Amino acid sequence: MKPGRGCTLRRTMPELPEVEVVRRDLEAVLRDCTFSDVVVTGLRSVRRAETPETFVHALVGRTVIAVRRHGKYLLVDLDDGHVLVVHLRMSGQLRWTPDRAAPLLAHTHVRMRPVSGGELRFVDPRTFGEMYVTTANVPELAHLGRDPWSDPLAAEDWRALLRNRRTRIKSLLMDQRVVVGIGNIYSDEVLFRMGVRGDRPATMLKKAQCIVLAEALLEVFRDAINAGGSTLSDAQYVDLYGRLGTYASHHLVYARVGEPCVQCGATVARMNIGGRYSAYCPKCQPGTRRRRQHQ
DNA sequence: ACGCCCGCCTGTAAGC
DNA sequence: TGCTTACAGGCGGGCG
Numbered sequence: 405m406k407p408g409r410g411c412t413l414r415r416t417m418p419e420l421p422e423v424e425v426v427r428r429d430l431e432a433v434l435r436d437c438t439f440s441d442v443v444v445t446g447l448r449s450v451r452r453a454e455t456p457e458t459f460v461h462a463l464v465g466r467t468v469i470a471v472r473r474h475g476k477y478l479l480v481d482l483d484d485g486h487v488l489v490v491h492l493r494m495s496g497q498l499r500w501t502p503d504r505a506a507p508l509l510a511h512t513h514v515r516m517r518p519v520s521g522g523e524l525r526f527v528d529p530r531t532f533g534e535m536y537v538t539t540a541n542v543p544e545l546a547h548l549g550r551d552p553w554s555d556p557l558a559a560e561d562w563r564a565l566l567r568n569r570r571t572r573i574k575s576l577l578m579d580q581r582v583v584v585g586i587g588n589i590y591s592d593e594v595l596f597r598m599g600v601r602g603d604r605p606a607t608m609l610k611k612a613q614c615i616v617l618a619e620a621l622l623e624v625f626r627d628a629i630n631a632g633g634s635t636l637s638d639a640q641y642v643d644l645y646g647r648l649g650t651y652a653s654h655h656l657v658y659a660r661v662g663e664p665c666v667q668c669g670a671t672v673a674r675m676n677i678g679g680r681y682s683a684y685c686p687k688c689q690p691g692t693r694r695r696r697q698h699q
Numbered sequence: 700a701c702g703c704c705c706g707c708c709t710g711t712a713a714g715c
Numbered sequence: 716t717g718c719t720t721a722c723a724g725g726c727g728g729g730c731g
Contacts, residue, residue, distance in 0.1 A: 530708045
């Protein structure tokens with residue numbers, strides 16, 4: 405029997421705003437640092453490397469030039485032209501401690517030590533996250549689309565992207581080959597502001613809705629970054645220092661299933677789109693012909 | 700070529 | 716109260 409859970413959508417995985425918050429702190433901490441020592445205890449976190457030693461050797465003695473971000477990927481530029489790529493996926497965290505003797509959190513898989521002291525730790529219970537060192541052009545990320553924060557899309561850009569796309573709009577927003585950084589939380593939040601249900605075909609978006617999309621996405625990202633990102637009840641996402649993000653309290657639909665819509669009072673509902681749950685307001689985000697059968 | 704769906708994992712909480 | 720089990724999620728790869 406299928407359990408009727410009312411409280412889904414409570415998982416936080418870092419999306420663009422959360423990764424940007426981490427990037428800023430990470431750059432402040434790592435810039436001009438030279439790694440003296442790297443300890444790998446979780447093999448899965450460095451699974452792309454031939455061996456853990458390969459990963460370690462690529463980092464030891466290297467100095468960090470800058471820390472960039474593309475979508476949900478962190479890109480740490482090294483002085484030899486290589487790039488340390490970090491993806492937190494579902495449950496990964498980067499944590500900084502000035503004290504190397506500080507107790508390790510459970511699921512600490514990689515520890516990176518700058519000459520100047522302190523320690524950067526990669527913590528990841530589900531081990532979906534990973535890190536690897538690659539060449540400057542980062543071929544692994546060549547298939548990814550534009551970053552809508554560092555390279556914002558205008559309404560016309562969105563129109564061009566959505567044209568002739570039969571994909572459901574939510575799936576398209578979350579398709580990292582099209583634009584990077586948008587996951588379940590921020591796609592739901594933006595779709596609510598657009599007044600569009602996530603299962604509508606992307607190609608059906610009108611010009612006015614594209615204008616809202618362009619504006620709402622930047623506004624939501626800006627507010628989320630300023631709030632330190634979204635941390636939900638699982639407290640899965642925290643920043644480099646373990647601090648929680650407060651943007652979840654500003655969510656209008658995500659993780660609010662069963663609660664009244666802030667705009668119209670209708671009950672926030674959920675639907676499955678491409679195997680992912682989506683929260684939406686049945687009134688503010690009207691569907692097409694189909695009538696809802698229950699409730 | 701493009702859409703869709705599985706597998707990877709494990710903490711959590713529903714359900715007994 | 717305690718045990719079992721379904722489930723969420725991003726992404727890569729395989730399938731249709």
